[in-house]
Amino acid sequence: MLELHQLSVTIGSQPLVRDLSLQLKPGQLHVIIGPNGTGKTSLLRTLFGELPLQSGDLRFNQKSRAEMPITQWRQLFGYMPQNTQSDLELSVLEVVVLGRLERLKLRLSDEDLRAALAALADLGITHLADRPMNSLSGGQRQMVLFAQVLLREPKMMMLDEPVSALDLQHQMQLMEHLHAKTRANDWVTLVVLHDLNLAAQFADQLIVLADGQLQAFGHPREVLDAALISRLYQVPVELYHDRDGLPYIRTVRRAGQIA
Ligand SMILES: Nc1ncnc2c1ncn2[C@@H]1O[C@H](COP(=O)(O)OP(=O)(O)OP(=O)(O)O)[C@@H](O)[C@H]1O
Numbered sequence: 001m002l003e004l005h006q007l008s009v010t011i012g013s014q015p016l017v018r019d020l021s022l023q024l025k026p027g028q029l030h031v032i033i034g035p036n037g038t039g040k041t042s043l044l045r046t047l048f049g050e051l052p053l054q055s056g057d058l059r060f061n062q063k064s065r066a067e068m069p070i071t072q073w074r075q076l077f078g079y080m081p082q083n084t085q086s087d088l089e090l091s092v093l094e095v096v097v098l099g100r101l102e103r104l105k106l107r108l109s110d111e112d113l114r115a116a117l118a119a120l121a122d123l124g125i126t127h128l129a130d131r132p133m134n135s136l137s138g139g140q141r142q143m144v145l146f147a148q149v150l151l152r153e154p155k156m157m158m159l160d161e162p163v164s165a166l167d168l169q170h171q172m173q174l175m176e177h178l179h180a181k182t183r184a185n186d187w188v189t190l191v192v193l194h195d196l197n198l199a200a201q202f203a204d205q206l207i208v209l210a211d212g213q214l215q216a217f218g219h220p221r222e223v224l225d226a227a228l229i230s231r232l233y234q235v236p237v238e239l240y241h242d243r244d245g246l247p248y249i250r251t252v253r254r255a256g257q258i259a
Helices: 040-048 070-074 092-103 110-122 138-150 168-185 196-202 226-233
Strands: 002-011 014-024 028-033 055-060 077-080 156-160 188-192 205-210 213-218 237-241 247-251
Touching: 002 040, 014 040, 014 055, 014 213, 028 040, 028 168, 028 196, 040 077, 040 156, 040 188, 070 077, 077 138, 092 110, 092 138, 110 138, 138 156, 138 168, 156 168, 168 188, 168 196, 196 247, 205 226, 213 226, 226 237
Parallel strands: 028 188, 028 205, 077 156, 156 188
Antiparallel strands: 002 014, 002 055, 205 213, 237 247
16 A cells, blocks of 8 residues: 555645645555646655655655655656657667566566567567667557557556557547556555546546645545536536446536637
8 A cells, every 4th residue: 555644745835745645555546636727746756766755755665755765656657748759769668678677687588578579569569679669649649658668567557648649449448457457466556637538437536636735535436526627727617427336527618718
């Protein structure tokens, strides 16, 4: 379990995350939602150890972050950052194998290569294996970096807007894959999504952030309501339920609004 206890993060004089306490369980897919600039990326970067804790405590399976060297702490994570821009001239296959960087010996083992090829095949992107990374589209890059992060076999999986450039088919493929792997491997999984309906479909727990503060935490059925979403995003919305009883949200155009 990953436990955040009264966690606060500040850069300069600006508070990015404030007094956040959460318990994130293994085998569960946690989705962070919230408006732009409200601290979602800052929270992931803090958990990964890229931003320093101002105050509070962070524990994984009872072990405090402060008790572990940062390199050891980071090895617990698979982390896919928001920005997937790449000037790398490496091939896709090479990039995916680099997911195992910490474990790679001087020579690439057959097992490393097999695992990389299997990840590409599982995601239906074997045809990209020989392409240079810097020649890919935004959506293709996201799929490749997802394959890379899968190869790490982490304890905690953190993905920052992993589907922002993906079409519907690939969004579902990535999220279904992540869901299945989270269950199978008991990962503590944390994903930032802007698509509230995708979040409602896949989240075991939703974490709603605004101004660096927790607004709500729980299953989408309990957490998502039209009043909360309208208040947070400052747009009128209507909330419906699908045939599984899961909420979905539609924005409402204001009458007379000039396009
Ligand atoms: N290194 C930094 N220095 C100063 N301010 C920062 C830094 N990183 C982030 N911020 C500010 O902290 C706030 C939270 O940023 P963050 O990137 O965490 O938001 P976010 O919720 O992930 O946004 P988005 O949905 O747009 O990706 C923003 O106001 C941002 O401008």
